[in-house]
Amino acid sequence: MKPAPRSQRRPFLVEGLTALGLIVAPYVLPHLGFAPNTVNQILVWGLFGLGFDLLFGFTGLLSFGQSAFFGSGGFIAAYLLTQDMIASVPLALLIGTLGAMAIGVLVGLIALRRTGIYFAMITVAIAEMFYFLENSPLSAWTGGENGIPGVPTPKIDFLVSWHVGTGWSMYWFLALCYFAGIVIALRIVRSPVGAILSAIRDNPLRVAALGHSVGAYKLTAFVVAAGYAGFAGGLLGVLQGFMPPDAFSFDTSGQLVMQTAIGGVGTLFGPLLGATVWLFLSDFLQTALHLGSAWKLVLGIVFVLLVCFLRHGLIGGFKDLHRLIFHRAEIDVEAPEEAPVPVVAKAVALPARHREGDLDSGTILTATGLSKRYGGLLANADIDFTVKVGELRGIIGPNGAGKSTFFKMLTCEVPPTSGKIVFEGRDITGRSVTEVCQLGLTKSYQVNQLFSRLTVRENLTIAALADLRGKFRLDLFSNLRKVAGLEERVEQALELVGLAARADTMVSALAYGEKRRLEIGLALATSPSLLLLDEPLAGMSPRERVETVQLLKSIAKGRTMIVIDHDMDSLFELVEWITVLQEGRVLTEGTPDQIKTDPVVREAYLGGVHEP
Amino acid sequence: MFNGLVLGALLALISSGLTIIYGTLGVLNLAHGAMFMIGGYAGYLTFTATGSFLLAILGGALFVMVLGIVMERVIIRHFYGRPHEDQILVTFGLSIVFVEAIRFSFGSLSYSVPPPPWATGVTSLGFMLYPTYRLVVVGIVAVALLALYLVLYRTRLGMIVRAGIEDSVMVDSLGINVFRVFMVVFGIGAMAAGFAGIVNAPVVSLTPDMGEMILVQTFVVVVIGGVGSFPGAILGGLIAGQILSITSMINPGYAYVMLFAAMTLVLLIRPRGLMGLRSRD
Numbered sequence: 107m108k109p110a111p112r113s114q115r116r117p118f119l120v121e122g123l124t125a126l127g128l129i130v131a132p133y134v135l136p137h138l139g140f141a142p143n144t145v146n147q148i149l150v151w152g153l154f155g156l157g158f159d160l161l162f163g164f165t166g167l168l169s170f171g172q173s174a175f176f177g178s179g180g181f182i183a184a185y186l187l188t189q190d191m192i193a194s195v196p197l198a199l200l201i202g203t204l205g206a207m208a209i210g211v212l213v214g215l216i217a218l219r220r221t222g223i224y225f226a227m228i229t230v231a232i233a234e235m236f237y238f239l240e241n242s243p244l245s246a247w248t249g250g251e252n253g254i255p256g257v258p259t260p261k262i263d264f265l266v267s268w269h270v271g272t273g274w275s276m277y278w279f280l281a282l283c284y285f286a287g288i289v290i291a292l293r294i295v296r297s298p299v300g301a302i303l304s305a306i307r308d309n310p311l312r313v314a315a316l317g318h319s320v321g322a323y324k325l326t327a328f329v330v331a332a333g334y335a336g337f338a339g340g341l342l343g344v345l346q347g348f349m350p351p352d353a354f355s356f357d358t359s360g361q362l363v364m365q366t367a368i369g370g371v372g373t374l375f376g377p378l379l380g381a382t383v384w385l386f387l388s389d390f391l392q393t394a395l396h397l398g399s400a401w402k403l404v405l406g407i408v409f410v411l412l413v414c415f416l417r418h419g420l421i422g423g424f425k426d427l428h429r430l431i432f433h434r435a436e437i438d439v440e441a442p443e444e445a446p447v448p449v450v451a452k453a454v455a456l457p458a459r460h461r462e463g464d465l466d467s468g469t470i471l472t473a474t475g476l477s478k479r480y481g482g483l484l485a486n487a488d489i490d491f492t493v494k495v496g497e498l499r500g501i502i503g504p505n506g507a508g509k510s511t512f513f514k515m516l517t518c519e520v521p522p523t524s525g526k527i528v529f530e531g532r533d534i535t536g537r538s539v540t541e542v543c544q545l546g547l548t549k550s551y552q553v554n555q556l557f558s559r560l561t562v563r564e565n566l567t568i569a570a571l572a573d574l575r576g577k578f579r580l581d582l583f584s585n586l587r588k589v590a591g592l593e594e595r596v597e598q599a600l601e602l603v604g605l606a607a608r609a610d611t612m613v614s615a616l617a618y619g620e621k622r623r624l625e626i627g628l629a630l631a632t633s634p635s636l637l638l639l640d641e642p643l644a645g646m647s648p649r650e651r652v653e654t655v656q657l658l659k660s661i662a663k664g665r666t667m668i669v670i671d672h673d674m675d676s677l678f679e680l681v682e683w684i685t686v687l688q689e690g691r692v693l694t695e696g697t698p699d700q701i702k703t704d705p706v707v708r709e710a711y712l713g714g715v716h717e718p
Numbered sequence: 719m720f721n722g723l724v725l726g727a728l729l730a731l732i733s734s735g736l737t738i739i740y741g742t743l744g745v746l747n748l749a750h751g752a753m754f755m756i757g758g759y760a761g762y763l764t765f766t767a768t769g770s771f772l773l774a775i776l777g778g779a780l781f782v783m784v785l786g787i788v789m790e791r792v793i794i795r796h797f798y799g800r801p802h803e804d805q806i807l808v809t810f811g812l813s814i815v816f817v818e819a820i821r822f823s824f825g826s827l828s829y830s831v832p833p834p835p836w837a838t839g840v841t842s843l844g845f846m847l848y849p850t851y852r853l854v855v856v857g858i859v860a861v862a863l864l865a866l867y868l869v870l871y872r873t874r875l876g877m878i879v880r881a882g883i884e885d886s887v888m889v890d891s892l893g894i895n896v897f898r899v900f901m902v903v904f905g906i907g908a909m910a911a912g913f914a915g916i917v918n919a920p921v922v923s924l925t926p927d928m929g930e931m932i933l934v935q936t937f938v939v940v941v942i943g944g945v946g947s948f949p950g951a952i953l954g955g956l957i958a959g960q961i962l963s964i965t966s967m968i969n970p971g972y973a974y975v976m977l978f979a980a981m982t983l984v985l986l987i988r989p990r991g992l993m994g995l996r997s998r999d
Contacts, residue, residue, distance in 0.1 A: 168803045170810075216982050219989050222802050223746040224945065227937040228985070234934045235978040242971030356930055360810065367807050399826075403818035410811035413804060414793065 124288050128281040132274050142273040144389060148381045149280040150341050155366050155377020156291045157334025162363075163372030164295065165327040166307030167218075170359050171229030172335050174213065174236040177354035179206035179336020181240065184254040184349035185247055195260035199340040206336020207329050214328035218321065221310070230356070237354040254349040276345060283341060284378075287334065291374055293583045294330065298571050301586055303327055305568045308557040315519070315555070316632055317543030317572035326580065364409050370421030379420055470495045470636050470666050471516070471547075476525035478511050478690075485511040487690045489525070493636070499668045500677045502701075503687035504711055509670045510552060512687065513638050516668075517549050518542045529636065544577050549638035550629040552670075554621050556613045562624055563596060563609040569631035570595040595631060602661065603627035619650045623657070630661060637661070639669045643676055655680050678702065686710065721966075724852045724921070726959020727859040728914050732932060733939040733951035734866055735910030741946030742882040742903045745794060746802070748809040751933025752816035753908045757782045757915025758924045759820055762831050771834035775858075775916050782912025783905045790904035795897070813929070821926040830923035831916070851920055858917055863952060866910065870948055879903055935962075938977055942984045944991025953992060 135145055154176060161167050183202030186192040192201070217228045240248045248254065260279055262268040270279045294300050302323050305313045314320045343349035352358065361384070362377070369380030384405070391401035416423045473491040477484065486508045493499050503509050514520045516527060518539045527535050529547050542548075557565050570592055575581070587593070600606040603623040608616065613624065626642055642658065643651050655676050658669070671677045677684070678698040686693040686701060688710045694701070701707055736750045747753075761778030765771065789812065797805045832838075833851035840847045870876035878899050882889045890896045922928065935958060943954025961980055965973040984992060 162803075166803075168806060216985060219985050223740070223806065224941065226746065226806055227941055228981070230934055231938050231941070231978060231981060235974050238971065238974040243975070356934070360814070363807070363810065364814075400818070400822045403815060403822050406811055406814035406818055410793070410808060410815060413808045413811055414796065417800075417804070 120292060121289055125285060128285055131281070132277055139389075140386070141389075142277055144385050146276055146280050146345050148378065148385055149277075149284045150338050150345060151362070151365060151381035151385075152375075152378030153280075153284050153287045153341065154335055154338035154362055155369075155381065156287050156374060157331035157338075158362055158366055159372065159374055159377055160291060160294060160303070160334075161327050161331035162366065163374075163376070164300065164307060165303040165324060167221075167324065167327065168226050168363070169217075169229040169328075169331070170226050170356075170363060171213070171217070171231075171233030172331065172362050173354050173356065173358035174233040175206040175210055175332040175335035176339035176342075176358055176362075177236060177240060177351075178209050178339070179203055180339030180343045180349050180353050181248050181254065182206070182336070183340035184257045184343040187258055187343075188254055188256050195258065195344060196262070199337060199344070202340040203333050203337040206339070207333040210329040210332025210336075211325070213332075214325045218324050218328060230359075233354070233359055234356060237356070240351060240354045248351070249349075251351055253351045254343070255347070257343040257347050257349055259344060259347070280341060280345065283337070287337070288374065290583075291334075293585075295374070296586055297582050297584055298575060298586050298589055299323065299326060299580070299582050301564065301567060302571065304560060304564075305557045308559050309555055312551075312555040312557070312628070313568065314538075314540050315517070315543060315548065316569050316628065317540055317548070317577055318568075319540055319578040322578040326582070330582075366419075368409065368412055368419055370419030370423075373419070373421045376419050376421050383420070468494055470497075470530060472528045473516065474526050474528075476512070476515055476527065477523050478508070478515060478520065479523045485690050486515065486522075489687075489690075489692055491685065491692070493666060493668060495666055496664075497666055497683065498662050498681045499666075500681035500684040500698075501668060501670045501687060502672070502674065502677065502684060503693070506689075507687040508690040509687055510640060511690075513549055513640050513668075513670065516638060517547060540577055543572060543632055543634075546633075546635040547638070548629050548632050548634045549640055550626045550642060552640040552644060554625045556621060556624060556628070558614045559612070561610050561612055562605050562616070563600065565613060565624060566596045566599045566627055566631045567592065569628045570599065570633075573631075573633050595633070599627050599631040602630065603657065619646055619654075622646060622650075623654070626657075626661070634665070636666045636668070639667065639671075641671050642669065643671050643673045651676050720846075720848055720852065722960040722963030723956070724855050724959070725962055726956040727856050727863075728918055728955075729932075729935055729939050729958050730952040730955025731859050731862055731866075731914045732911050733936045733943065733955050734863065734948055735907040735914075736936050737940055737943070737946055737951045738870070738879060738910075738948060739904055739907035740940075741948075742879050743794070743798070743900050744802075745797065745805045746809070747904075747907070748806060748933065749789070749813035749816060750908075750911050750936060751929030751931075752813040753782050753786065753911035753929070754915040754918075754932050755820065755924070755926065755929035756785065756816060757912025758831075758919045758928070759824065759829070759915075760912065761916030761919055762829050762924060765831050771831075774831065774919075775913065778916030778919075779909050779913040782915070783909035785912075786908025787901055787905040789908070790901050794904065795900075798900075813933075817926050817929065824926070826926060828923040828925045831919040833920040855917055855921065859914070862910070862913055866906075867948070869906070875899065875902065935977070938981050940991075941981050942991060944994025947991065947993040950991055950993030 131145065154172070158169070158172055161169060179202040182205040183198040186198045186201060187195065192198045213232050217225055217232060220228060241250055259272070259276065260270045270276055302313065302318055306320055306323060310320050339353055342353060365380030365384050366377045367380070368383055369376030369378065387405055387408070388401055391397045391404055397404065412419070418425070469492055471491070471493040473489060476486055476489040476491070478486040489512060501509055501512070511520070515522045518534060518537050518541070521536055525535070526533060529542070529545060532545065534542050534545065534547070557568065567586070571589065574589055574591055574595070597606070600609050603626055605620060605624060605627065608620060613621065616624065622642065622645070626639065629637055629639070639658070643654055646654060651673060658667070658680055661667070669677065669681060681698065683695065684698060684701045685695045686707050693710055694704060694706055696704065732750070732754055736747060739745060739747050757778040760781035761774040764777030765774035768774070793808060793812065797808055837851040837854045839850055841850045841853060870879060878889060878894055882896070882899065939954040939958045940951060942957060943950025943952070957980065958977060961977050962973050965976040988994070
């Protein structure tokens with residue numbers, strides 16, 4: 107067993123250091139020229155940024171519309187407090203947070219229909235709409251351009267009596283809030299949901315194919331970010347004693363994005379550091395250098411330079427520097443050109459799922475009349491295909507025969523134009539790839555679809571979680587390492603595909619052959635009862651092929667598999683029964699020996715040379 | 719209706735610029751609104767120097783085109799290989815630099831450019847009186863869109879651009895110098911915004927922040943029309959113009975809400991936009 111990573115050995119290290127930092131800050135920062143009000147604002151922005159970093163840094167969704175939730179949460183809390191509807195500041199903040207989250211659900215349902223730049227554009231537009239809503243239609247409640255003045259400071263008389271004032275007194279209240287925020291954020295990051303979010307950032311399509319409901323997880327991240335924004339917005343009102351309308355402005359969203367990028371994306375503390383730099387520079391440039399309104403110009407230039415040259419923000423820069431100085435020797439050893447497949451000593455059998463009543467019928471998969479038309483091209487035409495439980499089936503066919511399209515239809519990645527697919531007695535035609543994977547049917551891809559910014563172990567964890575947790579579960583606060591059966595499953599999968607020695611290596615540092623095996627391992631770790639392998643041997647050296655065939659044989663025990671490959675010799679050795687596709691149709695079927703000698707198959711491969 | 723047509727035509731032109739840049743280069747230019755604003759200011763300077771409105775249009779458009787080309791050569795070029803998010807961040811940073819540079823040089827006060835003498839006053843349309851210049855704007859923008867259409871659909875460059883929107887890797891492998899095409903496209907796209915900026919100057923006075931509003935409207939237009947689609951940008955622009963002006967007549971406070979509602983509707987029914995292409999996402 108390898109020693110656990112440092113963070114695992116000291117579970118509350120980060121939390122402890124944060125608490126220490128927050129306690130020490132008021133004794134140190136004044137000497138560096140920070141006024142208490144500046145520090146308080148930094149905390150509010152840092153808290154706002156925690157949610158945004160979960161959304162952008164961890165899930166990869168760049169929203170330019172966080173102001174909508176910042177403003178909503180703030181105005182809800184401020185309205186309740188100033189109208190004397192609620193006297194308790196913490197309660198009003200909580201309601202504001204929940205309100206922002208409710209709005210987050212609605213906005214998320216719309217914005218998350220698209221990804222990438224579309225998502226960024228839609229969030230901008232939605233946030234701008236909120237600005238206008240606040241300004242006129244809702245001005246009776248929000249005060250329009252004047253905002254809501256007279257927001258009270260917290261008075262807590264529950265268990266302890268604590269009347270928060272301004273300045274450093276307010277600091278302790280905000281520091282407590284920030285600490286709660288970071289503890290929650292860390293728990294989310296360390297939960298199964300957190301792991302899945304990072305995988306979504308890397309490769310959402312594969313996460314879906316592994317049986318996770320990507321849409322629901324994205325929405326979760328979006329709503330969590332909205333909650334943080336709403337809470338921070340409420341605190342802004344409490345801090346300033348006034349809820350300003352520009353909380354809703356595009357500048358607010360923009361400033362948040364910039365601060366996070368300056369500090370470092372995907373670090374949780376990046377937004378706090380970014381806010382510190384931002385507010386410090388703003389003070390420094392305006393008062394010490396007398397730049398007046400030009401300070402924002404300087405900041406803009408600094409930001410552009412930072413994005414150009416320091417890709418992971420200040421924290422990323424520190425990390426690189428640290429690695430350069432202290433860990434020069436530890437830089438990942440270059441992966442060997444041809445990684446040997448370690449012989450699997452003990453036969454670790456990863457269980458295949460057995461569902462009720464499926465073994466009796468004898469067939470696991472039946473496709474009838476399956477056709478796929480792309481415009482004028484008929485990729486698959488009227489394919490009838492049956493696989494028995496426990497069978498090891500091969501599919502061959504010349505390039506363009508429609509093999510991959512056929513696989514995509516079986517796993518429901520693309521819907522068939524016509525025809526029907528029955529898996530374990532269930533009609534799965536028209537279901538989603540996620541549902542089908544949950545039923546126990548998945549495939550490994552022809553082109554590697556891995557999570558390249560995660561380690562081998564983390565990759566397999568994502569796959570194993572799909573089977574252990576189902577397609578969606580909101581266990582935001584449970585520890586990833588306490589998911590029952592997860593560790594065994596991941597260890598087994600590592601063992602099986604011979605990557606145990608490379609478990610904590612980044613996927614981007616793996617050799618090609620190792621990546622191919624991990625690709626198979628990902629599909630395997632969902633413990634499918636039917637596993638499809640799309641050209642598992644593609645691009646491998648002759649020796650790797652021999653070893654991988656052995657690997658596939660050991661996987662096949664107690665499992666049904668269908669393998670596509672162009673390597674006839676390996677396939678003939680591996681499988682029991684072969685289906686030959688040509689031009690989208692089933693040409694013939696038979697045992698390897700029958701196929702080898704079949705003149706029709708030869709003709710299909712060598713072209714239409716008719717012997718006289 | 720006519721106000722909507724004026725606004726819609728302008729939005730169509732600006733959105734076309736944004737959309738051909740995105741379609742060809744794959745970069746969402748968040749500084750596009752700033753380009754619109756700078757076009758107005760550059761035109762204003764030309765106007766105060768020469769007193770000629772036509773020269774002002776020329777000056778505004780050309781200046782922004784040059785600015786676009788410089789921006790592409792110096793910064794954007796290094797971002798083609800980086801994630802979309804980085805591209806968005808850098809263009810967002812640039813937009814702030816542009817806006818603040820203008821604020822620094824001109825202050826926050828607004829400037830206005832008078833319409834040319836031959837287009838002042840009002841014109842009777844039979845059923846209503848309408849400011850002449852606004853009619854002229856529709857004409858000028860229509861000509862500009864026609865020119866853009868001719869460039870895109872009737873020249874070799876346009877063919878490359880349209881091919882690039884479909885599949886830029888393929889165009890690259892055909893031995894066409896994509897980088898030069900990218901530079902020209904960025905210049906033309908920016909110029910579309912700058913041109914709109916100076917043409918609009920006699921209608922709405924100039925402020926450093928005017929670009930932000932336009933950028934957001936442009937986003938809505940592009941989402942409605944379909945990212946990367948030139949006809950989609952025009953259709954989306956005209957629709958957005960009508961929505962904004964009709965709602966403004968009834969209750970200005972809801973103009974934006976309606977625009978957003980239309981965007982949501984399009985997203986629900988046709989997530990790729992009215993004329994969106996399948997190839998890009």
